[in-house]
Amino acid sequence: MSPQGLGCAQLGNLYTALQDPEAADTVAAAWESGIRYFDTAPHYGLGLSERRLGDALRSLPRPSYSVSTKVGRLLVPDPAGAARPDPAGFHVPADHRRVWDFSADGVHRSLEASLVRLGLDRIDVVLIHDPEDHQTQALEQAYPALHDLRAQGVVGAIGVGSKRWQVLHRFVTETELDAVMVAGRYTLLEQPALDTLLPECAQRGVSVLNAGVFNSGLLAVDRPHAGLPYEYHDAPAPMVDRVRAIAAVCARHGTSLPAAALAFAGAHPAVAAVVVGAHDSRQVRRNEALQAAAPPPAEFWSELVVEGLLRPDAPVPIRPSGRP
Numbered sequence: 365m366s367p368q369g370l371g372c373a374q375l376g377n378l379y380t381a382l383q384d385p386e387a388a389d390t391v392a393a394a395w396e397s398g399i400r401y402f403d404t405a406p407h408y409g410l411g412l413s414e415r416r417l418g419d420a421l422r423s424l425p426r427p428s429y430s431v432s433t434k435v436g437r438l439l440v441p442d443p444a445g446a447a448r449p450d451p452a453g454f455h456v457p458a459d460h461r462r463v464w465d466f467s468a469d470g471v472h473r474s475l476e477a478s479l480v481r482l483g484l485d486r487i488d489v490v491l492i493h494d495p496e497d498h499q500t501q502a503l504e505q506a507y508p509a510l511h512d513l514r515a516q517g518v519v520g521a522i523g524v525g526s527k528r529w530q531v532l533h534r535f536v537t538e539t540e541l542d543a544v545m546v547a548g549r550y551t552l553l554e555q556p557a558l559d560t561l562l563p564e565c566a567q568r569g570v571s572v573l574n575a576g577v578f579n580s581g582l583l584a585v586d587r588p589h590a591g592l593p594y595e596y597h598d599a600p601a602p603m604v605d606r607v608r609a610i611a612a613v614c615a616r617h618g619t620s621l622p623a624a625a626l627a628f629a630g631a632h633p634a635v636a637a638v639v640v641g642a643h644d645s646r647q648v649r650r651n652e653a654l655q656a657a658a659p660p661p662a663e664f665w666s667e668l669v670v671e672g673l674l675r676p677d678a679p680v681p682i683r684p685s686g687r688p
Contacts, residue, residue: 377645
């Protein structure tokens, strides 16, 4: 798995409708930039993301890349909804309904459908998706089903993805996972996963896939402003003020807010990959350039700590000696 991953929610027309060639160009640009890990889910565009990702990857050598998808939401046909837009923020017709299902049968049905949409021979990583309100069923049924599939070699690795670090911590301590996907809970803006989740993952050898590292877009621009999203809604004013203060420190040290956010997101030793989405090939190349740049200097991180904008115990990237 590459240290950078492409989050493929945008391939499902999240926020903005893409045409199939644009989606293919996005994946091609990621491949050209060296990305070999791709994350998708049935939830993303009611299966559209999986179909587009599979189409884009199918001609590439299968052993050279990893794909993760998710279980927990079954897609049930709803022909009556075809004339309505999807209510979950994806620009697709609501011709299917998402049905929460963390049963063993639901896991098998979900994976079978994902394999058809992807058109691939296997799924490398399967994540239990957003089990916050279904933890008992996910622990007692979805996890054992995935555990058995992993033992049989049907799937390569298993894990859980969530925005709530407490849920991830519970699964890490009560099961035998290979990975967790932390969404927005370990970023330059906020680091609640640092207290117990990341140390537990490091101790148990559970790989952390760090996603949502721009906090839905709030950290993705050089000059943050009101109206930017946070948790898929407009960011509250105190959050915008905090990010503006971080951006001011960035400017004083010759870096940008997105560059610092990406550098920070991969610095913890438990993080195996930083997963970033992109609306188009241009954004992929921009993120590639940001990730390839030298991280900000030590003085930058120290100033953030002094200003109360970063926890002093958070690991930060070290700039190689000799780099300007």
